[in-house]
Amino acid sequence: MPKGEAMLLEMRNIRKSFSGVEVLRGVDFSLKPGEIHALVGHNGAGKSTLMKVLGGNYADYEGEISLHGDKIRLLSPRKAIDRGIAIIYQDFSLVPDLSVAHNIALGREPRGRLRGTIGHAILRRRSAKEAERLGIRLPMDASVRSLGVGTQQLTEIVRACSREVRVLVMDEPTARLAPAERELLFSTMRRMADEQGVGIVYISHFLDEVCDLSDRITVMRDGLVVATRPGADYTLDTLAELLVGHEITGREASRAAAPTSDASEALGATQLSVADRPPLDLAVAKGQIVGLAGLVGSGRTRLARALIGDVKADGEIRVGGRRVAHVDPERATKAGLSMVPEDRKTLGLALGATVEANIVVSALGKLLSVLGFVKPGSRPRLAEEMIERFVIRPPDRRKIVGNLSGGNAQKVLLARALGSRPVAMILDQPTAGVDIGAKVELHNQILAAAKEGAGIVVISDDLDELLDLSDQVLVMNGGRLTGSYARSDLTRASLLAAISRS
Template identity: 75%
Template structure:
């Protein structure tokens, strides 16, 4: 393989704080090169330098032996460098087809017009070549996060790329969609000699896919080696710089939660014409909700808090929620941590303090409508210490934090409000192994403090590790309940697939279900 890309002694800082400290990185044509590291290690910053987002970098970049200076994203794209960022860059009110063709629209018969029929057909064909089916005429704001991710992938892959950078592309994909993506990546590398930079916190995927792996920590490269030379455990140790302690468990796998009484009782909750569902969660119990992308898990969660309309009743700690709105749900102690922290979760231009205390102002920090002096910073600092948010600065703008620390802020806001029930939708998507372990421990601690917790996750290992009980959803219906000690990753995946299959054939009962 020939050398496609060389980045030498790349340095970049913000406000005098170094983020990249002389990084060397190379990529061969036809290679999948994984770039891994803790949140804040500098991976995304390095790739944004390559993408032309940070023209004020120091160091040298060579593309196929030619020294280049990238001053804007358009320059990078013109040289065949395409990047799929962790935070989507789609235009919400444009259709899937229009987003895929953005910047490459076919001209119509008259000057200044677009050939919309040709655009739609070309976008459909580009998705079809990748084995991906998408609703071309639907605005992307109406898609789930998984479908938005697939739209980003099609848009990037449809261009004439020499280098493709994928930043956490599988964080919100279902297992079948991940396998489709991996096959597409291998085909692009082998047949088109595209060099692929793959950034992921899923270390098992990294070990499976990568020809080479570069590990970064604190803005520097720790080492680079052949993908076959690493295991998940060896990578994890290199990422954090020490052995990872075993997590403190809230209960042995499969045991019932210790606290008596119901935190959440849902009866006949139906959303958008889907069948009604019943669910009960005890105080101190962590229930995992598994299912395929599109199974209705997120809409079910949003209906619980009244963010979308739904039939049926919801009781929190023995009290009927009545007319459901997000504000009433929060006052009753029912909080949702949404899957899309950028669009629906955080105020990115506000401080860590403002975000952390947002759900607690009326409930915990105010007297007669006035916020008590000093209560806001005290609560914010308590949560910063509890969740190990870095940097430990309550005035830091959330949009400037790494993805893992931003996710900690989002979960900390929910915990700070002392919820009776906490719904976590993809709580560790896109965070590194260290931040993931910290978030898991905080979820367990919230359960020990008495909260009932519903965890929605595409990470099957996460569900098995965290949950006292796992339920499976398809087409908006809850089809089964398992104890984690009855399952492993393969059998849970089989159960999800079996529930989906049985739902299509009208079967109501599954063998082996509790």
């Protein structure tokens, strides 16, 4: 469908406040039929709040919204859905204990033969067809709880696209997808835009994707729109500078030299067999960063969870050269092994607790207590030290973590890991869904931790991140380590090839 100049969606002078603080300060945004319009900005710029207004989550907004020229008032998510507005949020809204097929059909379940029942066989076939139409293959009978984050993301996409959609909003859809899955998503988006005339709002911190994919790009900062231009008018550098409001000077921390072969071991595993996979060996020296690359489902996260004793595995695990017997998360933490999980909302943070409570929890038994009693004043001192070190905003240790932006919440999670002064750390997707400024800050802290002597394993789907941080990159497939490469021997293309052929 050719893109016309008539607007599909117009949002004019949108304002939204929380507790008297204005988060959206008169925002204008528009979308044409068949257009992919990127919305980018620093964490806390107001992007997600604007889209939640569009999704009917905030009924108390000010301003006007028009769809196909008709003024509408979106007072609930149901009203937005009924208008053909579908939003895929960064934090999943799936039901963990239902199957993939049932999640896709949620709210649209077909009737069974008997009154009040569901036609499960029809539901499964229909969900499979809806996924197939998008070129996506999913395990329809598996419970969502058992899936990796990447497969959960694809399930969200199929569910949103299974309805009659006029406006589709995608908030960080590729943050946890492997390269091949990203390409599949992009082709699906372009097909929906070109063939079905769906207007797509695309929110992403991957600026190269934004520049390649978008027809128009709108940049937000501090609750305001600072620029809206055709995608072809931007370069990565000009877009990055608009995002942060000044020139990007790059990483401040300098990478320490890779450790020598005789450096002492921070984290090791011998004949470690996870989920009946062939046993593997792993060695990470103090001060070394080892990147773990692979496709979604390759076994990287399961290996990480086995190392901290969160899933059952056979073999030997060592922290600081010492064997950890009967490893479980508590023993791993006491031994000096910290982990930052990929799903910060479900597995990482206590969203209803304060920044202080989240930061100090791993350090209580190791650093902050004597004979089981917490040292007076030690909790706030550690929290304030880490808030300052990580530039967490707002700098308030009493702030509830669930009210922070995604980038600041991720900083709290990494601050907690470093606050216990670990011998070794495992970082699973440490910068997924954060903006370019927060990403640079997190990279600086990871590099600083390695310079201080921690051995670090970084699991990431961002190949540039692996190349920027790692001394050595291991490639995984099917639960096996299929390749080991020195950073100096790799380019982005060669790493992608290694992952693809593994």
